[in-house]
Amino acid sequence: MIMEHIVNYIEENKQRFLDELFELIRIPSISSIADHKPDMVKTADKLKEMLLAAGAEKAEVMPSAGNPVVYAEKIIDPSKPTVLVYGHYDVMPVDPIDLWKSPPFEPEIRDGIIYARGADDDKGQSFMHIKAFELMINTGTLPCNVKFMIEGEEEIGSPSLGDFCDKHKELLKSDVILVSDTGMIAPDVPTITTGLRGLSYWEVEVTGPSRDLHSGLFGGAVANPINILAKMIASMTDENNKITIPGFYEDVIEVSDEERKLLNKAPFDENEYKNALSIKELHGEKGYTSIERTGIRPSFDVCGIWGGYTGEGAKTVLPSKAYAKISSRLVPNQNHEKIAQLFKNHFEKIAPACVDVKVNMLHGGQGYVCPIDLPAYKAAEKAYMDVFDKKPIPVRSGGSIPIISTFEEKLGTKSLLMGFGLESDAIHSPNENYPLEQFYNGIKTIPLFYKYFAEII
Amino acid sequence: MIMEHIVNYIEENKQRFLDELFELIRIPSISSIADHKPDMVKTADKLKEMLLAAGAEKAEVMPSAGNPVVYAEKIIDPSKPTVLVYGHYDVMPVDPIDLWKSPPFEPEIRDGIIYARGADDDKGQSFMHIKAFELMINTGTLPCNVKFMIEGEEEIGSPSLGDFCDKHKELLKSDVILVSDTGMIAPDVPTITTGLRGLSYWEVEVTGPSRDLHSGLFGGAVANPINILAKMIASMTDENNKITIPGFYEDVIEVSDEERKLLNKAPFDENEYKNALSIKELHGEKGYTSIERTGIRPSFDVCGIWGGYTGEGAKTVLPSKAYAKISSRLVPNQNHEKIAQLFKNHFEKIAPACVDVKVNMLHGGQGYVCPIDLPAYKAAEKAYMDVFDKKPIPVRSGGSIPIISTFEEKLGTKSLLMGFGLESDAIHSPNENYPLEQFYNGIKTIPLFYKYFAEII
Numbered sequence: 001m002i003m004e005h006i007v008n009y010i011e012e013n014k015q016r017f018l019d020e021l022f023e024l025i026r027i028p029s030i031s032s033i034a035d036h037k038p039d040m041v042k043t044a045d046k047l048k049e050m051l052l053a054a055g056a057e058k059a060e061v062m063p064s065a066g067n068p069v070v071y072a073e074k075i076i077d078p079s080k081p082t083v084l085v086y087g088h089y090d091v092m093p094v095d096p097i098d099l100w101k102s103p104p105f106e107p108e109i110r111d112g113i114i115y116a117r118g119a120d121d122d123k124g125q126s127f128m129h130i131k132a133f134e135l136m137i138n139t140g141t142l143p144c145n146v147k148f149m150i151e152g153e154e155e156i157g158s159p160s161l162g163d164f165c166d167k168h169k170e171l172l173k174s175d176v177i178l179v180s181d182t183g184m185i186a187p188d189v190p191t192i193t194t195g196l197r198g199l200s201y202w203e204v205e206v207t208g209p210s211r212d213l214h215s216g217l218f219g220g221a222v223a224n225p226i227n228i229l230a231k232m233i234a235s236m237t238d239e240n241n242k243i244t245i246p247g248f249y250e251d252v253i254e255v256s257d258e259e260r261k262l263l264n265k266a267p268f269d270e271n272e273y274k275n276a277l278s279i280k281e282l283h284g285e286k287g288y289t290s291i292e293r294t295g296i297r298p299s300f301d302v303c304g305i306w307g308g309y310t311g312e313g314a315k316t317v318l319p320s321k322a323y324a325k326i327s328s329r330l331v332p333n334q335n336h337e338k339i340a341q342l343f344k345n346h347f348e349k350i351a352p353a354c355v356d357v358k359v360n361m362l363h364g365g366q367g368y369v370c371p372i373d374l375p376a377y378k379a380a381e382k383a384y385m386d387v388f389d390k391k392p393i394p395v396r397s398g399g400s401i402p403i404i405s406t407f408e409e410k411l412g413t414k415s416l417l418m419g420f421g422l423e424s425d426a427i428h429s430p431n432e433n434y435p436l437e438q439f440y441n442g443i444k445t446i447p448l449f450y451k452y453f454a455e456i457i
Numbered sequence: 458m459i460m461e462h463i464v465n466y467i468e469e470n471k472q473r474f475l476d477e478l479f480e481l482i483r484i485p486s487i488s489s490i491a492d493h494k495p496d497m498v499k500t501a502d503k504l505k506e507m508l509l510a511a512g513a514e515k516a517e518v519m520p521s522a523g524n525p526v527v528y529a530e531k532i533i534d535p536s537k538p539t540v541l542v543y544g545h546y547d548v549m550p551v552d553p554i555d556l557w558k559s560p561p562f563e564p565e566i567r568d569g570i571i572y573a574r575g576a577d578d579d580k581g582q583s584f585m586h587i588k589a590f591e592l593m594i595n596t597g598t599l600p601c602n603v604k605f606m607i608e609g610e611e612e613i614g615s616p617s618l619g620d621f622c623d624k625h626k627e628l629l630k631s632d633v634i635l636v637s638d639t640g641m642i643a644p645d646v647p648t649i650t651t652g653l654r655g656l657s658y659w660e661v662e663v664t665g666p667s668r669d670l671h672s673g674l675f676g677g678a679v680a681n682p683i684n685i686l687a688k689m690i691a692s693m694t695d696e697n698n699k700i701t702i703p704g705f706y707e708d709v710i711e712v713s714d715e716e717r718k719l720l721n722k723a724p725f726d727e728n729e730y731k732n733a734l735s736i737k738e739l740h741g742e743k744g745y746t747s748i749e750r751t752g753i754r755p756s757f758d759v760c761g762i763w764g765g766y767t768g769e770g771a772k773t774v775l776p777s778k779a780y781a782k783i784s785s786r787l788v789p790n791q792n793h794e795k796i797a798q799l800f801k802n803h804f805e806k807i808a809p810a811c812v813d814v815k816v817n818m819l820h821g822g823q824g825y826v827c828p829i830d831l832p833a834y835k836a837a838e839k840a841y842m843d844v845f846d847k848k849p850i851p852v853r854s855g856g857s858i859p860i861i862s863t864f865e866e867k868l869g870t871k872s873l874l875m876g877f878g879l880e881s882d883a884i885h886s887p888n889e890n891y892p893l894e895q896f897y898n899g900i901k902t903i904p905l906f907y908k909y910f911a912e913i914i
Contacts, residue, residue, distance in 0.1 A: 199673070301681045313488075
């Protein structure tokens with residue numbers, strides 16, 4: 001019965017939903033590039049307007065130390081439970097731009113899939129919550145209080161939101177934080193993310209001579225900072241792909257054999273996985289499966305490297321500087337600040353005297369675990385059953401949403417990660433996309449979650 | 458006596474010499490960047506015009522497989538000896554452009570020094586020969602035949618000049634090839650370069666997954682091409698900074714202890730050297746001095762590296778590709794084609810199965826040795842004595858002028874490397890410069906070389 005009015009409402013408003021989402025996507029709100037500051041404010045203003053139109057009784061663009069936070073609420077009865085919806089309106093950079101088949105900020109639907117930066121992560125997924133809220137308001141089915149907090153700095157590690165939570169603890173009080181910023185195993189396999197990895201991210205700079213040198217006149221007698229950086233990076237993982245930073249694994253909790261068995265029951269087809277990425281072989285820490293390598297083990301990845309001559313043709317130069325952006329995904333019990341410091345100490349220690357090094361910690365966040373007996377988890381389970389006719393699978397994701405553990409620490413509230421993305425959505429990559437089916441299934445599932453959550457809690 | 462008319466001629470024409478040189482420098486003839494093709498032709502045309510104005514009886518812009526070659530001659534008597542002047546009108550790229558204090562192609566004199574790309578290498582030094590030629594013509598002192606061959610592809614390894622020599626063997630016949638494309642130890646220490654290193658230069662591409670991936674969802678399970686490239690580069694030199702490519706040292710001739718002793722008599726102040734480059738420690742092959750490391754030993758330098766996210770801020774990405782430009786300076790008996798192949802084989806062999814690699818050989822050249830009992834060497838010795846009141850020091854340079862060994866092979870003629878550059882000229886770097894004193898001393902010394910060469914040979 002409830003399904004019918006949901007399906008009807010969506011059917012009647014389908015095109016308007018897309019038009020509105022596309023308006024949001026067209027603003028290039030890239031948080032890591034300073035030039036886009038005005039776009040951040042523009043996006044926040046647009047969201048405020050949309051939340052008011054959807055039925056919020058109050059909506060505000062609130063200042064933070066960085067980009068503004070959009071807050072909105074609809075309190076129907078203070079004695080009823082409250083859901084706090086968290087999302088983010090900032091998006092990742094778009095380079096390499098030439099690999100996009102359509103411009104990243106001009107959303108386009110091809111074969112039932114929306115292509116655009118932010119189509120999934122996280123404009124598309126955040127927007128589902130606004131439309132589900134509108135649906136409940138307009139069909140008179142909102143069963144509890146709702147608050148929205150949509151920030152603009154998630155892709156750079158939410159540096160201001162911790163303080164924002166401290167400052168507005170009372171305002172942000174809720175019984176559960178509802179988040180759609182994760183994915184599903186497959187379109188027909190509903191998934192709740194119960195674990196997230198933490199993150200440490202550094203930029204390093206290695207300086208050799210004070211200026212670029214002629215590689216003939218000096219090559220062989222003066223340290224080349226690229227050669228040195230390559231050696232330093234190479235030394236940080238061993239022949240078994242274990243990270244060599246002293247103390248790095250100290251707080252990693254070894255997962256029991258029993259739990260590892262359960263984890264490996266999640267569907268994983270190695271050949272399909274390799275074919276999807278066009279790789280001939282997998283590569284990772286010895287003694288662990290691919291699911292374990294991304295779910296319960298930390299990683300060490302150079303996200304970017306540059307130095308010397310990178311233009312066309314051959315320039316024989318011994319460069320002055322080399323740079324790298326390096327990140328580690330951490331597992332829940334690892335403290336990201338401790339790891340950040342261990343890396344910095346180690347990197348500085350292994351630098352030979354012939355170069356100078358600088359380590360800049362760019363951002364970090366803790367991992368997170370969500371117990372599957374949480375009332376919100378149970379409510380979500382029922383909601384998914386109604387829409388997909390299947391119980392959701394609880395998975396530990398390799399990704400990081402650093403703010404989720406901050407919420408637990410600052411607000412004392414657990415988050416429920418009810419994501420509708422797919423692995424093929426290419427988030428953070430060229431041709432990010434979001435299938436319409438996922439978008440509408442999200443808008444269907446969310447009101448059902450509210451219904452069961454209000455009943456259970 | 459001869460000195461007087463030289464000094465007078467230079468004094469009277471000083472400003473015009475500079476005006477003409479600046480005209481040449483203002484054309485941005487960067488050979489490694491395809492967009493500058495029209496500038497190559499413009500520079501060649503300008504040189505032809507200048508050579509005719511200086512007194513050549515014939516000057517031509519001759520086609521080659523690449524950029525044109527400027528040829529000119531003045532045959533005063535076919536029975537007299539012939540000097541073939543070689544130079545190049547192409548220059549290096551200018552990035553990092555923001556480190557230049559004045560625009561690279563707008564020459565500027567500050568404190569008696571010309572600042573511009575090409576001020577020394579090799580427009581400034583080639584131009585000295587045109588003006589010395591003009592001086593000999595206008596003062597009636599040209600004692601022998603002169604030919605000029607000024608090419609436009611030296612900075613990319615002279616890929617077309619070998620064939621050009623084959624084709625025009627008769628035209629290019631001479632008794633010595635005179636080249637100013639090297640340097641002096643100090644403004645008061647005349648220097649003849651008697652050895653040059655060879656060169657091999659590669660670009661490598663390492664491909665992991667077929668697209669950039671989210672480093673959280675995939676990090677730890679999929680090979681990161683930057684991590685892998687760093688490991689591959691790191692493995693190519695050992696803890697003693699010896700190159701590990703199998704067979705790499707096979708043809709390196711170990712220099713005798715006696716010759717090593719002589720080599721190390723060249724002035725070298727380690728602290729001054731380190732201070733000039735702002736480095737705390739030298740770095741190179743174990744068991745050799747800095748002079749030996751650049752003079753008689755090969756090197757292995759990454760000239761450029763790039764991959765992944767290199768913009769502002771933090772982007773958590775597991776990139777699809779990583780690239781490097783890598784070069785080795787070779788010593789005279791090493792064959793650059795053999796080394797190029799050894800590297801390619803080794804690089805492909807050590808690549809793990811989780812990545813694909815491509816190796817592109819960009820260019821190469823042989824090393825060169827000039828005996829110090831050559832008549833031309835003796836003539837130069839006398840010329841330097843007249844101007845500097847000192848015998849020149851024979852040195853083995855770490856740099857490469859691949860075409861010099863090609864001349865020997867194709868034309869059967871030895872080259873005399875009579876360079877007037879200084880280490881502080883920052884060739885190939887931002888703020889390339891050339892002191893006026895070096896420029897005028899070059900124009901003084903060259904006519905004296907012709908005088909003694911015509912007498913000695």
